[in-house]
Amino acid sequence: MTIQGTGTARPAGRPRSEKAEKAIIEATLDLIAEGMGVSELSIEAIASRAGVGKTTIYRRWSSKEDLVVDALATLKAPLPPLAGVSVRDDLITLLDAMRAESGNRRGRCVMNIAMSEADRHPRLTERFVQRAVEPRRRALREVLERGVASGELRPDLDVTLAMAILSGTMMWQSKWGPADGLPEDLAERVVDVVLAGMAPPAG
Amino acid sequence: MTIQGTGTARPAGRPRSEKAEKAIIEATLDLIAEGMGVSELSIEAIASRAGVGKTTIYRRWSSKEDLVVDALATLKAPLPPLAGVSVRDDLITLLDAMRAESGNRRGRCVMNIAMSEADRHPRLTERFVQRAVEPRRRALREVLERGVASGELRPDLDVTLAMAILSGTMMWQSKWGPADGLPEDLAERVVDVVLAGMAPPAG
Amino acid sequence: MTIQGTGTARPAGRPRSEKAEKAIIEATLDLIAEGMGVSELSIEAIASRAGVGKTTIYRRWSSKEDLVVDALATLKAPLPPLAGVSVRDDLITLLDAMRAESGNRRGRCVMNIAMSEADRHPRLTERFVQRAVEPRRRALREVLERGVASGELRPDLDVTLAMAILSGTMMWQSKWGPADGLPEDLAERVVDVVLAGMAPPAG
Amino acid sequence: MTIQGTGTARPAGRPRSEKAEKAIIEATLDLIAEGMGVSELSIEAIASRAGVGKTTIYRRWSSKEDLVVDALATLKAPLPPLAGVSVRDDLITLLDAMRAESGNRRGRCVMNIAMSEADRHPRLTERFVQRAVEPRRRALREVLERGVASGELRPDLDVTLAMAILSGTMMWQSKWGPADGLPEDLAERVVDVVLAGMAPPAG
DNA sequence: GTGTAACCGAGACGGTACGTCCGGTCTTCCC
DNA sequence: GGGAAGACCGGACGTACCGTCTCGGTTACAC
The missing domain is CATH 1.10.10.60 (Homeodomain-like)
Structure with a gap:
């Protein structure tokens, strides 16, 4: 044989x-x-x-x-390369990438499915979260924690809160923003606000 | 006759x-x-x-x-009454109301429809925006502008940006937040961050 | 008043x-x-x-x-006048009238209703029987019994059987007969057969 | 190829x-x-x-x-087997079978349809006649003609008339008979009447 | 080769919803 | 009271499409 x-x-x-x-x-x-x-x-x-x-x-x-x-699982998540120098720059890079991805047709539709079918098809959403959401969330967290470690951000920074503000602002605007006349440099601006609002109070 | x-x-x-x-x-x-x-x-x-x-x-x-x-048009928009004293309190009230509305089942489903059908059924989304989104947006803008007028907020405040951050954070978290362990007092916190990050630089 | x-x-x-x-x-x-x-x-x-x-x-x-x-109840039953002389002639008159009535369109349709709706609408059929069937049946029976009394028919004549044969033949042929090439003088012939078949055997 | x-x-x-x-x-x-x-x-x-x-x-x-x-065409026509000895017996067998078939529920309803829809749906009736009526008519005719050939019936017998009387009596009574108190042995009786009424006058 | 199994196409299967029609009932106006 | 009009609910229409299933014929590999 x-x-x-x-x-x-x-x-x-x-x-x-x-x-x-x-x-x-x-x-x-x-x-x-x-x-x-x-x-x-x-x-x-x-x-x-x-x-x-x-x-x-x-x-x-x-x-x-x-x-x-x-099908959704085959969607790879090519995160943009981060310079790794300035926390501010890396955040802006990340956020702009997120906006770009959810801004084009394909990204928007995938997003729609993931969101609107969440109740009826939990496995679908779960897989989407695992493949698409988590990597970005992780990257964001790493940058923020690097900033805390390097002293660029205040040591008691509420990382979770910062993430919620940053990603929420970007994702929400990718849905409703176009009609609102939000500026092109939204990423930059929101990062600055968050950094300012969360910076060590005085010195 | x-x-x-x-x-x-x-x-x-x-x-x-x-x-x-x-x-x-x-x-x-x-x-x-x-x-x-x-x-x-x-x-x-x-x-x-x-x-x-x-x-x-x-x-x-x-x-x-x-x-x-x-049907969506009949969904009334009972905005919460605002105390009208402190801008910070009014913002928190507004944001918490928004979160509550999109938090229950009905609100979430309506939201899903409005978002995911946007491409296929523009008239539907348009009507939803007009009846549900605009009133909230207007209320938010009024509070912020009142703060500017009263000097509680810096005169050159970027109202549009502030709105994007505030509403984006709240709405986004009403979708994905529950799994993220975001705190109950999210509204309060994000308002503080925005106010701090946008406060008059010196005094 | x-x-x-x-x-x-x-x-x-x-x-x-x-x-x-x-x-x-x-x-x-x-x-x-x-x-x-x-x-x-x-x-x-x-x-x-x-x-x-x-x-x-x-x-x-x-x-x-x-x-x-x-509506059916208004259908009157104008029985033909009987000469009252010869039993044979009276029978032929009656039977020809029956055939004529069920031969035209209206009679045939009424008949159809009465027959095919019998199961579903018993009251309807009952009324039809009472108004249309019974009078004819009664007339037929009277003629036959008159013949028995007068000696024109054998004394032990089975009146019920004779009625069944006479009316059955006429009514059935008014339904299926036209295609069978039955003669015009069917009434006369069937009466003769019945009278012959039921006449006193020898003398 | x-x-x-x-x-x-x-x-x-x-x-x-x-x-x-x-x-x-x-x-x-x-x-x-x-x-x-x-x-x-x-x-x-x-x-x-x-x-x-x-x-x-x-x-x-x-x-x-x-x-x-x-659907009606699938209704088979299982004619009863005829002994083939006595014409009288064969006729009785045939007529009793006809009465039995139109006596049960299914037979009665099929009959109703075939009759009452005749005007509106000629094709339907035509098919019914061809499948159900004709075979029986043919069988009846054959028995009668056999009787003529064998001398059991008079040579100048009006076969068509005999058929009309025999089948008319039986079918009509299957519709209206039950209420008339007609006897169980109706077939036998009507056959005898017809044979007597149509028998060779002298011998 | 030969055999096995997956391939494709085609089409029937049961089912659900479609948008329409119409019937009997109900409700309102106007005479 | 009587007519007209029209909305009401319900039921059936004939169509379309879906997901499933069942075939026939073909193709690609392993023996």
Whole structure:
């Protein structure tokens, strides 16, 4: 017998097509980017867009939600590189990146799904938080704590509060801001306000 | 002839039932509060929940979107009464009210709809902004401007920026905050940070 | 006052219009004659045909069935005059009249209703039997019994059986006969068969 | 190429379910047996009773009438076996079978439909005649003609007339007879009357 | 090769909702 | 009271689409 002893033996028959899998995921993300909510998304539309039979989808995922979860999971989180010199600069870099991501169509739609389906599809939101929210939150926290450690920020800084203000301001404005005439340099300004408001009181 | 010249004469036939109209609106809001998005909402479910024939709905609204628009429009905006003494106290009152409103189930669901359907149903969002967002925004602006006028806030305060920070922080946290362990007195704290960060530099 | 004290006092208000009542009944019979079954009959159609408001019908009959019952009840049963001489001739006269009545459109439709609605609307059928079937049955029986009494028919004649054969043959053929090429003088022939088959055996 | 030239190739896709087809027909007959006329029959009720989607019905029949036609067509006509010895016995057997069939609920309702819808749905009636009426008529005629050939009946017997009397008596009584107190052995009696009335005059 | 199994396409399945129509009832106006 | 008008609820219509399932025919690998 020539069955190699290595781990999982390849199952008999034609192997599943990676191409089909990718096409399905891509089609799903495309449709999401076009503003489809989870319920507007139809397997039929995905299959058609991916050039794939409905069966092929059904063979891989047992429900639409599973598919969307997997699709969102492929969204990588390329955090911007931080200079690591000035805390202020790094914060601005981070916040501008966040705004940019949630500002374009795709980001906004993914955001919508993650938020509005939170009640009905907890697993979906959970996965999104884990893949997209947490990394950014962690980066933000690290920068702030670095500032505390380096003395650039006051030692008793309420990091959690600062994070809430910074991210809240940016994310909220990416949703409603455009209509409000908020300035381009919003990141810079809010960082300054927070740093000023949280700076050591006098000296 | 004795036809009175007064305005629009009452049309012939049985008049439309106000009760039915209210029941329909209420049913719609109920279903929204149960997490239905606009596309999950079905006229049939609304009719059944309201104890009303489908025709009675179609007679009044030509599309589901129109109905939802009207339903959201009935959400009144009972802003909390402001003491009008201290700007700081008034801000805290306002922000806490905002958080409370978006914290309960109904508020959260309405919020979800308004946000996630923004792209697909602009009229819906527009109406929501006009009825729910604008009044709050205006109230916030008035308090801030009063502070400027009274000298409680620095004269060159960037009111728009302050509003973005205050409302962004509160609204964003009403969505993601619960999982973050943010404190109960968030409103108080963020107001203090903003006031400190925007206070007249010297005195 | 000129209200006469006689019997039932006339109720206040405008008296009901007899004309409307007749028009409604007539319209109902018309529609039935056009082949409508009880369920195809609609109050709306009746009202429209009678030039009457739906209310006016609803005020008088509490259900469609009641109305149809009353309408059928107005169908009079003008039995043909019998010469009273020969039993054979009288039977032929009766049977030919029956065939004529169930042969024209109106008679056939009324028949259809009476028969097919028997299960669902027993009161309707009951009324029909009482007004239309019974008189004919009675006439038939009288002629036969007269023949027995006069010696024209054998004394032990089974009157019930004779009636079943005579009326069954005529009525059944009025339904299915036309396609069968049955002769015009069917009545005469069947009477002869029955009389022959039931005549005193030898002398 | 090895594509065989054999007949009609099986069409692509999932084949239609015979089970569904049968269930639909059965449900239709059930509802008819419950006294539904053609207009009371609703596709929705049939679908629900058959445990089938409405599409599954519409895929097969384009109209309610077509469905009913097919349903009635499935009613088989199991004529009773005839001994073939005595004409009199065979006639009695046939007539009793006819009475039994139109005596039970299902038979009565089918009869009602066939008769009362004759004007509105000629195709329906036509099919019913062809499937149910004709075979019986043929059997009756054959027995009678056998009697003529064998000398058991007079050679100049009017077969058509005899058929009209025999079937008319039986069918009519199956409708109105129960209330008339007609005897159990009606078949026997009417056969005797007809044979007597049509027997060769002298011998 | 041959076999196995996944592939694709097509189409029927049960189900839900659609928007329309119409029927019987109810309510109001005007004569 | 009577007519007209029209809203009311309910039920069925025929259609569309969805997710599922079931086929036939094809393709890619491992033996």
